[in-house]
Amino acid sequence: MRQELLEKIEKHLGLLPASxxxxxxxxxxxxxxxxxxxMKDFMMAIEAxxxxxLKEDMRSWDLELQAESPKKDQQGQRAPKDExxxxxxxxxxxxxxxxxxxxxxxNMVAAMRxxxxxxxxxxxxxxxxxxxxxxxxxxxxxxxxxxRIENNQSKVLQExxxxxxxxxxxxxxxxxxxxxxxxxxxxxxxxxxxxxxxxQKDLLPE
Amino acid sequence: MKEKRSKDDNIWIERxxxxxxxxxxxxxKLLQGEFQQWLGDHYGLKAEEARDVFQETMLSFYENVRxxxxxxxxxxxxxxxxxIGKYKAISFLRKYRKEEKLxxxxxxxxxxxxxxxxxxxGSDQDGEERVDMIRELLSKLKDPCQSxxxxxxxHKKTMVEIAQQLNYNSPDVAKAQKxxxxxKFIGFVxxxx
Numbered sequence: 001m002r003q004e005l006l007e008k009i010e011k012h013l014g015l016l017p018a019s020x021x022x023x024x025x026x027x028x029x030x031x032x033x034x035x036x037x038x039m040k041d042f043m044m045a046i047e048a049x050x051x052x053x054l055k056e057d058m059r060s061w062d063l064e065l066q067a068e069s070p071k072k073d074q075q076g077q078r079a080p081k082d083e084x085x086x087x088x089x090x091x092x093x094x095x096x097x098x099x100x101x102x103x104x105x106x107n108m109v110a111a112m113r114x115x116x117x118x119x120x121x122x123x124x125x126x127x128x129x130x131x132x133x134x135x136x137x138x139x140x141x142x143x144x145x146x147x148r149i150e151n152n153q154s155k156v157l158q159e160x161x162x163x164x165x166x167x168x169x170x171x172x173x174x175x176x177x178x179x180x181x182x183x184x185x186x187x188x189x190x191x192x193x194x195x196x197x198x199x200q201k202d203l204l205p206e
Numbered sequence: 207m208k209e210k211r212s213k214d215d216n217i218w219i220e221r222x223x224x225x226x227x228x229x230x231x232x233x234x235k236l237l238q239g240e241f242q243q244w245l246g247d248h249y250g251l252k253a254e255e256a257r258d259v260f261q262e263t264m265l266s267f268y269e270n271v272r273x274x275x276x277x278x279x280x281x282x283x284x285x286x287x288x289x290i291g292k293y294k295a296i297s298f299l300r301k302y303r304k305e306e307k308l309x310x311x312x313x314x315x316x317x318x319x320x321x322x323x324x325x326x327x328g329s330d331q332d333g334e335e336r337v338d339m340i341r342e343l344l345s346k347l348k349d350p351c352q353s354x355x356x357x358x359x360x361h362k363k364t365m366v367e368i369a370q371q372l373n374y375n376s377p378d379v380a381k382a383q384k385x386x387x388x389x390k391f392i393g394f395v396x397x398x399x
Contacts, residue, residue, distance in 0.1 A: 003385045003389075006385060006388055006389070006392075015359070037333075038336075038392070038395065038396075038399075041333060041336045041337045041340055042340055042359075042392075042395070043359065044337045045337045045338075045340035045341040045344060046340075046344065046355070046356070046359045046360050047360065048337070048341055049341050049344040049345060049356075049360070050356055050360030050361070051265050053356070054230070054264075054265060054268070055261055055265070057227065057230075057231070058234060058261050058264065061231055061234050061235060061238075062238070062257070064235075065235055065238060065239075175243070175247060178250075179248070
């Protein structure tokens with residue numbers, strides 16, 4: 001292939017700049033048109049080849065990442081804090097978005113009547129950037145109570161006991177859960193309290 | 207803050223244009239863990255699937271930069287990539303679920319439609335074979351032709367940049383070399399076709 005012809009084909013395919021007049025002439029050149037389909041196939045092949053080469057590079061970057069920190073790949077690495085991460089979603093929106101467990105909704109009103117216990121954190125649902133988190137409450141929890149975390153299908157996800165002589169701390173692994181409405185139930189021989197919370201992950205409208 | 211963030215992150219576009227390998231590597235390493243975990247948490251993708259979706263996302267980002275479709279960010283690079291990733295994950299899930307549901311009956315319907323389509327539109331089998339053959343030949347290309355051809359046609363580098371990369375005296379030397387490489391390569395392709 002002559003250099004002049006190659007350049008004409010490249011101009012025809014927009015790979016090299018060309019004036020309008022020049023393009024008009026090139027687009028009528030039969031030799032250019034005859035070779036253009038081959039060149040189009042070449043461009044498709046080079047896209048695929050280039051992408052494959054990049055994927056090969058990415059595989060080697062993965063290996064480098066694993067070598068740098070074997071746990072990073074499994075646990076996920078936290079990127080720098082981003083001010084543009086999905087904004088906190090109002091609780092009212094979460095309540096509409098995630099279905100409640102109807103029987104608990106009635107129980108909750110009765111159980112929480114007159115109680116000052118509520119969740120300080122999370123106020124509007126846990127964000128997906130936190131794999132494991134602690135709950136923070138507005139008031140002391142029930143003394144010597146057991147607790148249970150359930151999803152809205154009443155499936156028990158975690159349970160334990162809270163001892164009054166220790167820090168009343170509940171750790172919950174968010175990474176294993178789906179976005180949705182969850183319940184945190186405290187109960188002892190005398191009383192039951194039910195709180196509801198949300199895991200929103202990066203809830204965004206589809 | 208948002209404007210500042212997107213302005214700051216535009217540096218990624220410049221870096222990718224100037225030195226794609228180094229810039230993509232840095233970006234890949236910066237976001238890989240969080241991105242893949244997000245795909246797993248939110249879309250239920252397995253580790254391998256999340257890795258594929260993340261890599262496809264990076265390729266789309268690079269393609270948009272290469273083809274001049276992305277010249278400026280209106281958001282942070284992270285927001286931009288996560289938006290692409292979301293679309294890729296949904297496409298992946300749709301495709302995966304569709305394939306899961308595909309029984310023999312629907313497969314037959316699909317095949318019939320495809321056959322009818324080929325009959326009406328003309329089969330592109332020859333074109334596909336030629337693309338595959340060219341891909342194979344490209345993978346066998348040796349340097350400097352590999353670097354020049356990939357640099358010019360894939361990475362969209364200028365002859366000045368290619369000349370600098372290969373330590374040539376001038377862009378004209380790179381241009382002449384590119385012509386020699388292409389001429390020889392097209393000759394091979396025509397001979398094989």
